[in-house]
Amino acid sequence: MTSDAAGPDFDVVVVGAGIAGSVTAYRLAERGLSVVLIERGDVPGSKNLSGGVLYGRVLETVFPHYLNEAPVERRITRHVTTFLNADSAVSLDYSADGLAEPGNAVTVLRAKFDPWLAGKAEEAGAFLMPGVRVDSLLTGPGLDGATTVVGVRAGDDELRARVVVAADGVNSFLASSVGLRQKQPTNHLAVGVKAVIRLPRADIESRFGVSGDRGAAHAIVGDCTLGIGGGGFIYTNTESLSLGVVLRLDDLLRSGHTAIEVFEHFTQHPGLQQYLHGGELIEYGSHLVAEGGYPMVGEVAMNGMLVAGESAGLAINSGLTVRGMDLAIGSAIAASDAVVEAVAAGDTSKAGLAGYRRRLDESFVMQDMRTSARAPKFLERNRMYGPYGELIADVLQNAFSLDGTPREHLLNVARHALRRSPLTLRQLISDGWAGVRAL
Numbered sequence: 265m266t267s268d269a270a271g272p273d274f275d276v277v278v279v280g281a282g283i284a285g286s287v288t289a290y291r292l293a294e295r296g297l298s299v300v301l302i303e304r305g306d307v308p309g310s311k312n313l314s315g316g317v318l319y320g321r322v323l324e325t326v327f328p329h330y331l332n333e334a335p336v337e338r339r340i341t342r343h344v345t346t347f348l349n350a351d352s353a354v355s356l357d358y359s360a361d362g363l364a365e366p367g368n369a370v371t372v373l374r375a376k377f378d379p380w381l382a383g384k385a386e387e388a389g390a391f392l393m394p395g396v397r398v399d400s401l402l403t404g405p406g407l408d409g410a411t412t413v414v415g416v417r418a419g420d421d422e423l424r425a426r427v428v429v430a431a432d433g434v435n436s437f438l439a440s441s442v443g444l445r446q447k448q449p450t451n452h453l454a455v456g457v458k459a460v461i462r463l464p465r466a467d468i469e470s471r472f473g474v475s476g477d478r479g480a481a482h483a484i485v486g487d488c489t490l491g492i493g494g495g496g497f498i499y500t501n502t503e504s505l506s507l508g509v510v511l512r513l514d515d516l517l518r519s520g521h522t523a524i525e526v527f528e529h530f531t532q533h534p535g536l537q538q539y540l541h542g543g544e545l546i547e548y549g550s551h552l553v554a555e556g557g558y559p560m561v562g563e564v565a566m567n568g569m570l571v572a573g574e575s576a577g578l579a580i581n582s583g584l585t586v587r588g589m590d591l592a593i594g595s596a597i598a599a600s601d602a603v604v605e606a607v608a609a610g611d612t613s614k615a616g617l618a619g620y621r622r623r624l625d626e627s628f629v630m631q632d633m634r635t636s637a638r639a640p641k642f643l644e645r646n647r648m649y650g651p652y653g654e655l656i657a658d659v660l661q662n663a664f665s666l667d668g669t670p671r672e673h674l675l676n677v678a679r680h681a682l683r684r685s686p687l688t689l690r691q692l693i694s695d696g697w698a699g700v701r702a703l
């Protein structure tokens with residue numbers, strides 16, 4: 265397409281071929297709009313990093329057979345949540361084969377999954393431009409006098425469009441540059457460090473108690489993060505493990521540790537060696553994660569532009585799960601429907617694009633963001649990352665060790681353990697109540 269002063273080059277420019285961008289581009293191209301999908305990485309996924317559990321039911325609404333077509337690794341049928349102390353571990357182990365049919369959560373490796381998703385957008389007719397970094401937005405005055413986005417600039421090139429969808433991820437400088445995102449306080453962000461470790465399939469299956477295409481997801485809190493707010497994870501892929509830590513930025517800065525130090529402590533922890541030993545490191549990286557929850561989501565539309573996925577602050581860390589990919593897909597569905605409607609009506613102003621926010625609010629995306637709105641504040645209670653695991657382990661140690669002396673009633677065991685712990689009964693009640701309300 266050529267550019268001239270009279271009209272746009274494309275109906276829509278989508279920036280970022282991550283999850284939100286590729287799904288948006290696919291759904292727009294599928295409905296006949298001209299779409300360019302711009303990705304700074306040489307290959308989609310090459311700049312992306314994710315823990316890797318995709319809660320994929322929403323993707324089935326876009327690609328009903330994605331489980332058979334897409335490069336998914338394993339279907340998660342086992343969720344293990346562990347309080348890890350220096351020399352003990354307490355786990356809640358939930359496994360159910362029913363979680364596999366229909367697929368609830370699957371592990372994906374973004375280096376494989378993102379190219380597949382971007383390929384779907386290309387097949388539908390979107391024009392993929394990899395290896396191109398968008399430097400800035402092209403703006404002009406709108407009919408209402410407010411700033412209107414009319415395209416993007418990448419190097420010396422300018423591309424004009426009726427609508428720009430910013431799907432450029434958690435750091436979205438596009439959204440910041442036009443005031444749709446404010447500078448976030450450090451407690452709204454977390455640092456993720458993630459690695460992929462190659463391990464023979466047979467080892468994965470015996471160590472994690474899974475077989476065939478079934479997999480396990482371990483969420484770990486406590487000593488593995490040196491008590492810093494956040495947690496660790498290990499997810500099984502077909503022939504590798506995804507593992508890492510997600511650390512609240514404010515707490516990490518306060519601790520004086522670097523994220524790399526915490527990650528190394530995590531991988532060296534004796535409680536984890538049983539899973540990791542003998543593995544070969546094949547991928548390693550660090551990335552921010554949006555953790556501010558509902559208060560982090562601001563305006564998502566303006567004249568000529570929408571923000572989707574994590575660039576809109578859409579991510580949830582509930583302590584048990586980190587979710588961003590399914591919310592990115594949900595927002596891409598809402599964004600693409602709103603853009604189709606606005607382009608058809610010939611009104612891509614903020615008012616014309618207002619259907620995006622309405623659809624987001626009605627969908628599971630904002631409903632889940634609202635449901636989890638109290639989670640970030642709850643997870644700022646640092647007692648969660650040390651004393652609780654030790655208290656539970658203390659109770660269990662005394663409940664299980666019999667040394668020939670008469671055993672105490674469990675209530676007394678618990679009372680004595682609480683006395684030894686830095687926690688108070690008041691804190692226990694307050695945290696329990698806050699936890700129930702937040703999660």
Ligand SMILES: Cc1cc2nc3c(=O)[nH]c(=O)nc-3n(C[C@H](O)[C@H](O)[C@H](O)COP(=O)(O)OP(=O)(O)OC[C@H]3O[C@@H](n4cnc5c(N)ncnc54)[C@H](O)[C@@H]3O)c2cc1C
Pocket residue numbers: 279280281282283284285302303304305308309311312313314315316317318319396397398399431432433434455456457458508509510551552553572573574575578579586587588589590592
């Ligand atoms: C360690 C870690 C673990 C996580 N674990 C999970 C998990 O298990 N499950 C889950 O659901 N979520 C998880 N998340 C969150 C999840 O990865 C994100 O929420 C999700 O990737 C957001 O998708 P997105 O499409 O909005 O953005 P992204 O996936 O970040 O995609 C943005 C894309 O935009 C491109 N881009 C950025 N700027 C430009 C530019 N200027 N020009 C062109 N291209 C640009 C990037 O290269 C990238 O491809 C995790 C995150 C981290 C860091």
